[in-house]
Amino acid sequence: MTFKGLGQWSQTTLESSVPTKKKILIQLDCDDHASVFDGVVAIDAGVDHLFQYSGVRPPEVRGLIHGAMFTRGPADLHSTAIFVGGSDVSIGHEIASAARSVLFDPFRVSIMFDSNGCNSTAAAAVLSAAKHVELASGKSLVLAATGAVGQAVCTLITSLGGQVIVGSRSVARAEETIEKLGHLGVPIAGLAPLGIEDESSLRIALQEATAVFACGAAGVELLSSDLLSAGVNLRAAIDLNAVPPAGLFGIGVTDKSLQRGNRFDYGALGVGGLKMKIHKHAIQQLFTGNNHFIDAHEMMKIGRSILSA
Amino acid sequence: MTFKGLGQWSQTTLESSVPTKKKILIQLDCDDHASVFDGVVAIDAGVDHLFQYSGVRPPEVRGLIHGAMFTRGPADLHSTAIFVGGSDVSIGHEIASAARSVLFDPFRVSIMFDSNGCNSTAAAAVLSAAKHVELASGKSLVLAATGAVGQAVCTLITSLGGQVIVGSRSVARAEETIEKLGHLGVPIAGLAPLGIEDESSLRIALQEATAVFACGAAGVELLSSDLLSAGVNLRAAIDLNAVPPAGLFGIGVTDKSLQRGNRFDYGALGVGGLKMKIHKHAIQQLFTGNNHFIDAHEMMKIGRSILSA
Amino acid sequence: MTFKGLGQWSQTTLESSVPTKKKILIQLDCDDHASVFDGVVAIDAGVDHLFQYSGVRPPEVRGLIHGAMFTRGPADLHSTAIFVGGSDVSIGHEIASAARSVLFDPFRVSIMFDSNGCNSTAAAAVLSAAKHVELASGKSLVLAATGAVGQAVCTLITSLGGQVIVGSRSVARAEETIEKLGHLGVPIAGLAPLGIEDESSLRIALQEATAVFACGAAGVELLSSDLLSAGVNLRAAIDLNAVPPAGLFGIGVTDKSLQRGNRFDYGALGVGGLKMKIHKHAIQQLFTGNNHFIDAHEMMKIGRSILSA
Numbered sequence: 001m002t003f004k005g006l007g008q009w010s011q012t013t014l015e016s017s018v019p020t021k022k023k024i025l026i027q028l029d030c031d032d033h034a035s036v037f038d039g040v041v042a043i044d045a046g047v048d049h050l051f052q053y054s055g056v057r058p059p060e061v062r063g064l065i066h067g068a069m070f071t072r073g074p075a076d077l078h079s080t081a082i083f084v085g086g087s088d089v090s091i092g093h094e095i096a097s098a099a100r101s102v103l104f105d106p107f108r109v110s111i112m113f114d115s116n117g118c119n120s121t122a123a124a125a126v127l128s129a130a131k132h133v134e135l136a137s138g139k140s141l142v143l144a145a146t147g148a149v150g151q152a153v154c155t156l157i158t159s160l161g162g163q164v165i166v167g168s169r170s171v172a173r174a175e176e177t178i179e180k181l182g183h184l185g186v187p188i189a190g191l192a193p194l195g196i197e198d199e200s201s202l203r204i205a206l207q208e209a210t211a212v213f214a215c216g217a218a219g220v221e222l223l224s225s226d227l228l229s230a231g232v233n234l235r236a237a238i239d240l241n242a243v244p245p246a247g248l249f250g251i252g253v254t255d256k257s258l259q260r261g262n263r264f265d266y267g268a269l270g271v272g273g274l275k276m277k278i279h280k281h282a283i284q285q286l287f288t289g290n291n292h293f294i295d296a297h298e299m300m301k302i303g304r305s306i307l308s309a
Numbered sequence: 310m311t312f313k314g315l316g317q318w319s320q321t322t323l324e325s326s327v328p329t330k331k332k333i334l335i336q337l338d339c340d341d342h343a344s345v346f347d348g349v350v351a352i353d354a355g356v357d358h359l360f361q362y363s364g365v366r367p368p369e370v371r372g373l374i375h376g377a378m379f380t381r382g383p384a385d386l387h388s389t390a391i392f393v394g395g396s397d398v399s400i401g402h403e404i405a406s407a408a409r410s411v412l413f414d415p416f417r418v419s420i421m422f423d424s425n426g427c428n429s430t431a432a433a434a435v436l437s438a439a440k441h442v443e444l445a446s447g448k449s450l451v452l453a454a455t456g457a458v459g460q461a462v463c464t465l466i467t468s469l470g471g472q473v474i475v476g477s478r479s480v481a482r483a484e485e486t487i488e489k490l491g492h493l494g495v496p497i498a499g500l501a502p503l504g505i506e507d508e509s510s511l512r513i514a515l516q517e518a519t520a521v522f523a524c525g526a527a528g529v530e531l532l533s534s535d536l537l538s539a540g541v542n543l544r545a546a547i548d549l550n551a552v553p554p555a556g557l558f559g560i561g562v563t564d565k566s567l568q569r570g571n572r573f574d575y576g577a578l579g580v581g582g583l584k585m586k587i588h589k590h591a592i593q594q595l596f597t598g599n600n601h602f603i604d605a606h607e608m609m610k611i612g613r614s615i616l617s618a
Numbered sequence: 619m620t621f622k623g624l625g626q627w628s629q630t631t632l633e634s635s636v637p638t639k640k641k642i643l644i645q646l647d648c649d650d651h652a653s654v655f656d657g658v659v660a661i662d663a664g665v666d667h668l669f670q671y672s673g674v675r676p677p678e679v680r681g682l683i684h685g686a687m688f689t690r691g692p693a694d695l696h697s698t699a700i701f702v703g704g705s706d707v708s709i710g711h712e713i714a715s716a717a718r719s720v721l722f723d724p725f726r727v728s729i730m731f732d733s734n735g736c737n738s739t740a741a742a743a744v745l746s747a748a749k750h751v752e753l754a755s756g757k758s759l760v761l762a763a764t765g766a767v768g769q770a771v772c773t774l775i776t777s778l779g780g781q782v783i784v785g786s787r788s789v790a791r792a793e794e795t796i797e798k799l800g801h802l803g804v805p806i807a808g809l810a811p812l813g814i815e816d817e818s819s820l821r822i823a824l825q826e827a828t829a830v831f832a833c834g835a836a837g838v839e840l841l842s843s844d845l846l847s848a849g850v851n852l853r854a855a856i857d858l859n860a861v862p863p864a865g866l867f868g869i870g871v872t873d874k875s876l877q878r879g880n881r882f883d884y885g886a887l888g889v890g891g892l893k894m895k896i897h898k899h900a901i902q903q904l905f906t907g908n909n910h911f912i913d914a915h916e917m918m919k920i921g922r923s924i925l926s927a
Contacts, residue, residue: 022352026345033671033678036644036685040698043640043667044690049352051361052669053342060342067345071585072353080349276689331661335654358661360670362651369651376654380894381662389658 021079022048023287026068028056028095030086030115037117038085041276045283058091061098065109074106074290081286082111089115089148093184100293110292112282114299115148117275120282121240122152123299124275125266126160127307129211129236131257132264135162141209141231143167143196143223143247144216146177149240152296153213155186159297163190165205171195196222206231214239214247225249234263242268278303330388331357332596335377337365337404339395339424346426347394350585354592367400370407374418383415383599390595391420398424398457402493409602419601421591423608424457426584429591430549431461432608433584434575435469436616438520438545440566441573445470450518450540452476452505452532452556453525455486458549461605462522464495468606472499474514480504505531515540523548523556534558543572551577587612639697640666641905644686646674646713648704648733655735656703659894663901676709679716683727692724692908699904700729707733707766711802718911728910730900732917733766735893738900739858740770741917742893743884744778745925747829747854749875750882753780759827759849761785761814761841761865762834764795767858770914771831773804777915781808783823789813814840824849832857832865843867852881860886896921 025047027034034052042050053064068080084096092115099111114120129135140157144150145166154164154177168174174193182188196202206212206223210233214222218241228237228249239255241247246267252258256270281302282294292298334356336343343361351359362373377389393405401424408420423429438444449466453459454475463473463486477483483502491497505511515521515532519542523531527550537546537558548564550556555576561567565579590611591603601607643665645652652670660668671682686698702714710733717729732738747753758775762768763784772782772795786792792811800806814820824830824841828851832840836859846855846867857873859865864885870876874888899920900912910916 024349024352033674033682036669036682037689038685039669040642040685040689043642049359050667050669051345051348051359056342064342064345067347067349071346071349333658333661358668360654360657360668365651373651373654376656376658380655380658 021072021076024049024051024080025083025283025286026051026053026064026081027083027085028053028061028064028099029084030056030088030091030095035085035087038083038114041279042083042283045280046287047283056086056095058094058098061095062102065099065102068109069103069107074108077107077109077290078287080109080290081283081292082109083283083286084111084113085115087116089118092116096293096295108290110286110290110294112286112292112294114279114282114294117279118148118152119296119299120275120279121149121271122156122296123278123303124271125149125153125213125215125238125240126156126300127274127303128257128266128271129213129238130160131236131307133210133235135211136160137162138210139163139165139208140211140213141165141167141194141205142213142215144214144220146173147215147217150213150215151177151181153215154191155181155184156296156300158187158190159300161190164192165194165209166191167194167196167202167205169195169197171198199227202227203230207233209234211236212238212248214241216241216247218243219245220247221245221249222247223249231263236264236266238266238271240268240271242272274303274306277306281306330381330385333358333360333389334392334592334595335360335362335373335390336392336394337362337370337373337408338393339365339397339400339404344394344396347392347423350588351392351592354589355596356592365395365404367403367407370404371411374408374411377418378412378416383417386416386418386599387596389418389599390592390601391418392592392595393420393422394424396425398427401425405602405604417599419595419599419603421595421601421603423588423591423603426588427457427461428605428608429584429588430458430580431465431605432587432612433580434458434462434522434524434547434549435465435609436612437566437575437580437583438522438547439469440545440616442519442544444520447519448472448474448517449520449522450474450476450503450514451522451524453523453529455482456524456526459522459524460486460490462524463500464490464493465605465609467496467499468609470499472501474503474518475500476503476505476511476514478504478506480507508536511536512539516542518543520545521547521557523550525550525556527552528554529556530554530558531556532558540572545573545575547575547580549577549580551581583612583615586615590615639690639694642667642669642698643701643901643904644682644699645670645701645703646679646682646717647672647702648674648706648709648713653703653705656701656732659897660701660901663898664905665901674704674713676712676716679713680720683717683720686727687721687725692726695725695727695908696905698727698908699901699910700727701901701904702729702731703733705734707736710734714911714913726908728904728908728912730904730910730912732897732900732912735897736766736770737914737917738893738897739767739889740774740914741896741921742889743767743771743831743833743856743858744774744918745892745921746875746884746889747831747856748778749854749925751828751853753829754778755780756828757781757783757826758829758831759783759785759812759823760831760833762832762838764791765833765835768831768833769795769799771833772809773799773802774914774918776805776808777918779808781810783812783827784809785812785814785820785823787813787815789816817845820845821848825851827852829854830856830866832859834859834865836861837863838865839863839867840865841867849881854882854884856884856889858886858889860890892921892924895924899924 096113239248239251253267255267405422548557562576564576714731871885873885
């Protein structure tokens with residue numbers, strides 16, 4: 001807590017004649033160069049001034065957040081917000097947690113956490129599948145679930161009450177991921193590990209699943225034609241890989257609710273439009289209050305309201 | 310002096326039809342991440358575009374300032390200005406000096422120097438005390454005077470003609486501070502050193518002082534209840550410590566001209582409102598000309614005009 | 619190609635009701651601190667939001683450019699553009715090339731390459747000379763042609779069809795420069811090397827030349843009074859050195875089309891006004907399409923249209 005900031009509190013009323021404050025977004029990014037992508041989306045979402053911070057590390061967060069908390073009076077703090085991004089989702093998580101822990105009443109600013117776009121992407125993927133299948137009562141298979149997007153997809157489906165088969169190359173890595181999610185407070189009762197190199201287990205999982213999500217690295221095929229066709233109960237297949245070959249055989253990058261038999265397919269582009277809207281709306285929502293913390297769950301809510309609008 | 314910049318001079322008249330230039334503030338900050346605090350204040354003061362430079366070192370200043378000097382014609386240079394900040398006041402001082410030394414007629418831009426908020430804070434503290442006591446004719450006791458804010462308080466009071474007891478833990482450090490101020494051109498005839506661990510000297514100082522300023526680190530009590538009550542002639546007590554315990558026993562962080570006996574007390578919050586106003590007005594003043602150098606003295610003038618408005 | 623970006627494509631039509639996008643310029647600068655000069659010019663050219671990236675290296679360009687390509691729909695990409703600057707022209711060249719190679723239809727953004735102002739300066743210098751002499755049919759002498767501005771001057775004159783004597787201290791360095799330009803795709807048939815320490819060769823070159831350009835370092839005299847007077851056929855002399863002594867003896871920094879005998883002289887200031895206008899117009903042109911690549915040649919065209927306006 002710094003002296004200079006706190007003083008602002010006492011003068012808030014004196015400045016009530018000042019017009020609405022400019023919307024300032026403080027982009028905290030762990031990469032050497034703060035994301036251009038996140039910057040452009042911020043501007044398109046209506047941010048007036050973007051402060052880009054590159055190479056941010058968790059111990060530096062306190063001072064940066066204090067600077068955001070203590071400059072404007074509480075009544076104006078909804079016009080200052082934090083965006084946590086960058087390609088390393090673990091560091092992003094630490095930054096976002098550090099930022100939250102610094103805040104106290106009434107000096108709060110809203111925070112959005114979307115490192116590498118993982119949360120907005122996961123929310124868009126889950127909502128796309130949910131158009132075609134009741135995820136809460138079914139079983140979803142998440143492939144390459146160990147990555148940031150995969151983890152967020154698992155988290156969102158389990159929060160809906162759905163069961164999730166957490167797929168990774170080895171069952172050990174799948175188990176680690178579940179453990180990690182547990183440590184983050186995700187209820188893990190509905191999560192079951194799967195090593196997809198065990199093909200018979202994978203076939204069983206595919207037969208049980210009503211939705212499948214491929215969250216793997218670009219250009220890696222996760223399910224062949226033969227395996228995908230084993231998914232007789234699949235009603236939705238979401239492939240988040242934008243670079244050929246497809247993660248799920250036969251799904252095109254632009255597929256968007258494309259019906260193949262009983263299954264509705266989405267490629268990366270088919271999900272991406274909703275992802276972008278969620279990202280932008282989330283930025284806009286930051287500035288509707290000074291107490292938002294927008295993570296994957298909040299982005300789900302935002303996506304749902306976009307879809308129902 | 311670069312070729313590309315000088316050329317602008319010759320075309321100034323050609324562009325007289327261009328509307329008012331946008332206000333650009335160039336934030337030169339020595340920290341790894343330029344201050345969020347200073348950035349937000351700049352925006353709230355009406356800056357149109359903020360260029361934030363982090364990790365700035367004195368040798369790099371020349372090129373940065375040339376870029377500011379040589380892009381707009383002299384008639385438009387009042388719309389470009391420099392803010393020198395960051396947590397290291399010594400480096401800030403070097404940066405500010407380097408920046409000033411680069412300027413020449415007619416290619417000048419205004420500069421504000423407020424590393425770590427020390428100058429605006431000191432100005433607000435001195436002006437707050439000055440509401441209740443004639444600092445010019447009295448003796449002020451400055452505790453933890455070795456720090457950036459303390460030094461600025463000493464400088465301002467001595468520039469008013471007042472006497473200052475420069476307090477530090479050891480008298481040696483107090484003497485060093487006075488010497489340092491002398492090197493910076495501050496008239497030191499009115500400054501006397503005090504080692505506050507010598508309690509009898511401290512008590513004498515307290516008896517003589519009509520104002521006391523506590524400029525210490527957060528959470529360090531500089532005067533106990535017993536010692537403070539020895540200040541029988543104190544008319545103003547300013548405690549710039551915002552984190553409990555108070556630097557001056559019994560002074561609350563939100564005290565603002567709170568009378569206790571013959572003494573008027575200010576806590577960090579009580580001074581902070583004026584500090585913020587001085588900071589903002591100083592930013593605004595930068596853009597009223599291309600030849601301002603706004604340091605602690607100028608911030609005093611700004612604060613005085615705010616108080617008399 | 620990232621998933622998150624591509625998704626935008628599919629939603630472009632959905633957002634057609636959004637008003638014109640803000641103009642975002644992404645400044646990629648190889649220096650520790652992105653150029654203030656280039657930043658201010660960008661703002662004065664009407665850029666709404668400037669993203670300054672310092673210390674950019676070629677391998678980092680791909681991710682930064684992807685962020686620019688994949689956030690706005692193709693119909694809006696003319697409102698996002700790239701400026702490549704910084705004091706190291708070689709790195710700038712690599713950055714600009716890397717940026718171009720990443721682009722593909724329809725996800726293109728315009729790029730301007732003007733590291734250290736070399737291209738805009740060269741264009742202004744060549745156009746200034748061209749007011750007085752037919753460069754295409756004559757022979758130009760370029761002194762200190764090995765530097766960034768010198769190379770660009772050689773390139774521009776040869777592209778007009780003119781002959782160029784490429785002057786350097788040693789003939790070997792002049793030959794290297796010609797070779798280097800050849801590798802960059804410049805037609806080198808019209809380029810002849812000259813080591814200016816060989817005074818008899820220099821005198822011959824001066825007698826043949828109808829225009830001379832001094833592109834040397836600040837404060838270095840390249841032609842003495844005696845040598846310059848050997849240039850009996852010179853119709854234009856351009857000295858880009860802004861710091862005394864002049865690069866060409868007797869030419870004043872503010873000379874602008876100043877006639878001395880049969881020769882029209884320009885100093886750095888005399889060229890600089892046009893250089894600044896070219897720079898600004900080039901920035902503005904970036905935002906008129908999403909497929910511009912503005913290098914020295916394009917800046918020549920821009921300068922020509924400014925002069926004929």
